[in-house]
Amino acid sequence: MDCEYIEDYFKRGFTTDEILNLLADSHGVVLSKRTLERILSKKQLWRRKNKTDVAEVATFIEQQLETSGQCHGYRWMHQKCWLHGIVTDRETVRILLQLLDGEGVDLRSRNRLRRRIYHSCGPNYVWHIDGYDKLKPFGIAISGCIDGFSRKMIWLEAYKTNKDPKIIAGYFMDAVINAGGCPARLRLDLGTENGHMAEMQQFLHFSENQAETDNVTFGPSTGNQRIERWWLTLRSECVQFWMDLFDKLSVDGYFSDNFLDKVRQIHNSRSPHGRPSILHAVPHLYGGRDCLHHVDLEKVQVCLDECVFKDFPCDEDVFHICVDLMSEYNLKLTNDVFETVNLYIALRQLINNELDH
Known part of the structure; x- marks a missing residue:
């Protein structure tokens, strides 16, 4: 039996019971708990043995603190450690964060939130969709969709616009194809960018044999509870780092807002506790049901013909010049944030030099 996904689930921090449920429901593989434990032991996957040296854990956390990891609390950082193959416990991560980033810990500990009650029948009952504009001054427009029951992200896309209704419809149809159907409902704001998507949702649900149902809900963005809460997490855990980085570029004179620079446990009594991927995959364990509405492929193709999909991340001419x-100058694109910033500055200077001549 191919055990790659067992190792993947383990490294993502799932418990043995969660792994067993995922194997049974998502892969059709039924194992006993003892068999799973033997497989994990054979692959030397333990949670309490062979822990990574504390110095190595500290080095990893220091590296994360240099980028958007500086926004993470100890739970999020502990999960990142596991995803990168670092075996440690949450308490060790908490202590190291306190030592390495005491100021950040103090800032995060002051947050307070009065929670509203949210209820959903199960995964794919409601998809909450909204745009995020905090990075828009720097040419990056984000669109996101989250499942209301499981809090699983259906899509999270960054592009030069999040206001083109055909682009947003393209995100929606990609998600419908990947899921094998559409949700029972969409929760949208009244922006014009959502018009095509709302019509497609109604079209995919339409049947002459069924009475018309209310499958699109419009309302203000501030009332779109699930996605708004996720934007708060995105801001605190990731986006703030990029806002600060781009602001520094602007202050240092490397960003002038012209065509060249634009790149265009939940404490809720009615919402189940658990990991989003588990809640979405096996909702019956949490008293929910999958509400996915299976769609006609011919209807899907009709909708796809009305969509536009992402191409160039910025102005096409600027992209080709870069x-x-x-x-020509043997410049390489890397995954390192600060090397990428240096690449951007170098390209910007080269283009400006050409324009000056």
């Missing part, structure tokens, strides 16, 4: 310059 590609040519990178080839």
Whole structure:
């Protein structure tokens, strides 16, 4: 039996019971708990043995604190450690964060939130969709969709616009194809960018044999509870780092807002506790049911014909110029944040030099 997904689930921090449920429901593989434990032991996957040296854990956390990891609390950082193959316990991560980033810990500990009650029948009952504009001054427009029951992200896309209704409809149809159906309901705001998507949702649900149902709910963004709460998490755990980084570029004179620079446990009594991926995959364990509405492929194709999909992340001419310059000057694109910033500055200077001549 291929055990790659067992190792993946283990490294993502799932418990043995959660792994067993995922194997049975998502892969059709039924194992006993003892068999799973033997497989994990054979692959030397333990949670309390062979822990990574504390110095190595500290080094990893220090590296994370240099980028958007500086926004993370100890629970999020502990999960990141596991995802990167670092075996440690949550308490060790908490202590290291206190030592390495005491100021950040103090800032995060002051947050307070009065929670509202949320109820959903199960996964794919409501998809909450909204745009996020905090990085829009720097040309990055984000669109997101979250499942109301499980809090699983259906899509999270960054592009040069999140106001084109055909682009947003493209995100929606990609998600419908990947899920094999559409949700029972959509929760949207009244922006024009949502018009195509709302019509497609109604079209996919329409049947001559069924009475018309209310499958699109419009309302203000401030009332779109699930996605608004996720935007708060995104801001605190990731986006704030990029806002600060881009602001510094602007202050240092490397961003002038012109065509060249634009790149265009839940404490809720009615919401189940658990990991989003588990809640979404096996909702019956939490008293829910999958509400996915299976759709006609011919209808899907009709909708796809009305969509526009992402192409160039910025102005097309600027994109091609940058590609040519990178080839000419042997400049490499990396995953390192600060090396990428240096690449951006170098390309910007090269283009400005050409324009000056």
